Amino acid sequence: xxxxxxxxxxxxxxxxxxxxxxxxxxxxxxxxxxxxxxxxxxxxxxxxxxxxxxxxxxxxxxxxxxxxxxxxxxxxxxxxxxxxxxxxxxxxxxxxxxxxxxxxxxxxxxxxxxxxxxxxxxxxxxxxxxxxxxxxxxxxxxxxxxxxxxxxxxxxxxxxxxxxxxxxxxxxxxxxxxxxxxxxxxxxxxxxxxxxxxxxxxxxxxxxxxxxxxxxxxxxxxxxxxxxx
Amino acid sequence: xxxxxxxxxxxxxxxxxxxxxxxxxxxxxxxxxxxxxxxxxxxxxxxxxxxxxxxxxxxxxxxxxxxxxxxxxxxxxxxxxxxxxxxxxxxxxxxxxxxxxxxxxxxxxxxxxxxxxxxxxxxxxxxxxxxxxxxxxxxxxxxxxxxxxxxxxxxxxxxxxxxxxxxxxxxxxxxxxxxxxxxxxxxxxxxxxxxxxxxxxxxxxxxxxxxxxxxxxxxxxxxxxxxxx
Numbered sequence: 001x002x003x004x005x006x007x008x009x010x011x012x013x014x015x016x017x018x019x020x021x022x023x024x025x026x027x028x029x030x031x032x033x034x035x036x037x038x039x040x041x042x043x044x045x046x047x048x049x050x051x052x053x054x055x056x057x058x059x060x061x062x063x064x065x066x067x068x069x070x071x072x073x074x075x076x077x078x079x080x081x082x083x084x085x086x087x088x089x090x091x092x093x094x095x096x097x098x099x100x101x102x103x104x105x106x107x108x109x110x111x112x113x114x115x116x117x118x119x120x121x122x123x124x125x126x127x128x129x130x131x132x133x134x135x136x137x138x139x140x141x142x143x144x145x146x147x148x149x150x151x152x153x154x155x156x157x158x159x160x161x162x163x164x165x166x167x168x169x170x171x172x173x174x175x176x177x178x179x180x181x182x183x184x185x186x187x188x189x190x191x192x193x194x195x196x197x198x199x200x201x202x203x204x205x206x207x208x209x210x211x212x213x214x215x216x217x218x219x220x221x222x223x224x225x226x227x228x229x
Numbered sequence: 230x231x232x233x234x235x236x237x238x239x240x241x242x243x244x245x246x247x248x249x250x251x252x253x254x255x256x257x258x259x260x261x262x263x264x265x266x267x268x269x270x271x272x273x274x275x276x277x278x279x280x281x282x283x284x285x286x287x288x289x290x291x292x293x294x295x296x297x298x299x300x301x302x303x304x305x306x307x308x309x310x311x312x313x314x315x316x317x318x319x320x321x322x323x324x325x326x327x328x329x330x331x332x333x334x335x336x337x338x339x340x341x342x343x344x345x346x347x348x349x350x351x352x353x354x355x356x357x358x359x360x361x362x363x364x365x366x367x368x369x370x371x372x373x374x375x376x377x378x379x380x381x382x383x384x385x386x387x388x389x390x391x392x393x394x395x396x397x398x399x400x401x402x403x404x405x406x407x408x409x410x411x412x413x414x415x416x417x418x419x420x421x422x423x424x425x426x427x428x429x430x431x432x433x434x435x436x437x438x439x440x441x442x443x444x445x446x447x448x449x450x451x452x453x454x455x456x457x458x
Contacts, residue, residue: 071301072299072300074349076349104386105342105385105386107385108344108382112337116306116335116337117305120307139385142384142385144384148377149384149385152377152378152381153334153337155368155378156368156371156374156377156378157337157368157369158331158368
């Protein structure tokens with residue numbers, strides 16, 4: 001069927017991987033703006049920044065979309081994201097190597113669940129917020145991986161036509177914030193800091209990239225507005 | 230390096246997906262017989278046959294190998310394996326379709342974790358007990374999926390050389406039992422019945438295939454020996 005009418009379009013379903021950070025929330029708003037009936041998939045995997053998880057749930061409730069929280073763990077992962085004995089990185093050079101926050105195969109696992117959910121609810125699209133800054137460091141955010149995963153997953157499922165969509169993959173954090181602003185993303189409700197304390201630490205890589213990106217647009221990260229300097 | 234000496238061989242590491250059924254236990258024994266220092270990966274995903282899970286742990290302890298149990302769930306899965314409101318199938322025709330016990334993407338999820346673990350512990354091999362009878366029904370047991378998954382996973386990881394090994398993929402259940410007998414697999418400690426009661430139900434597909442396979446070798450399934458007829 002080459003032409004889709006508006007009714008069919010509005011009935012299209014998607015699964016959106018939602019972490020609660022700027023990228024995944026922007027992707028969720030993007031999918032909703034494109035008329036996808038979206039189901040969010042959230043992971044509670046022992047991440048030190050549990051505020052991100054709360055942010056994800058809050059956003060899903062705000063947009064009144066169905067969401068699943070999968071509780072799991074990577075007990076073997078030697079990552080500062082899940083192991084509190086390892087400090088989070090604060091000075092990552094984007095051009096160099098894989099950061100300490102890398103959890104081996106994390107997105108592979110998350111995408112696998114997303115495809116499982118997609119097939120089960122009849123969704124033909126899975127959205128992920130992977131993007132340029134990520135894939136400079138994380139191999140499971142790179143376009144060549146994403147394409148290859150889509151192919152493999154479809155071979156391993158009943159439903160062969162599920163598409164993996166990463167609309168931000170070639171964007172910078174600055175671009176993403178611009179898109180988010182246009183889509184009405186409530187950035188105050190998102191969370192990025194790896195530390196997961198009451199307020200953003202403003203020192204970890206995730207805080208730095210976020211603050212810089214807002215600054216490059218002449219803005220102050222709304223999460224910092226109520227913090228005294 | 231084309232030739233490996235014996236010392237290097239004995240130092241080789243593997244992750245083995247262990248469900249506690251005949252196939253995965255035979256694969257574990259196979260990997261151990263080939264000198265792999267094996268780490269077992271077991272999933273507690275709300276399967277109705279929880280005795281299988283206990284069997285897996287028992288086998289791992291018996292062979293004194295390190296094992297991880299990942300507790301997770303597929304809350305959306307419309308499968309008789311995780312949803313007690315759906316009866317387990319008792320008359321599957323091997324040549325026809327995907328059974329009701331199918332959990333969308335289950336092996337994709339399990340393999341993703343296995344690759345995550347493999348990279349984290351420096352294992353270059355992941356073993357899975359997928360085989361002929363499985364892949365007639367389950368798309369995530371088919372060789373074309375397994376090859377494709379290996380390629381995708383390696384693209385998404387730091388370590389590019391992890392191999393996915395399915396040594397039983399072209400074997401029947403009968404062949405597997407023969408191999409298991411040669412390797413000394415304690416079949417009394419394995420569990421296959423989907424129902425997960427005290428004794429095998431002898432009616433579900435998993436029981437039927439197992440009993441038939443033992444019978445075709447002129448044997449009685451050791452799990453049935455203590456049951457009065």
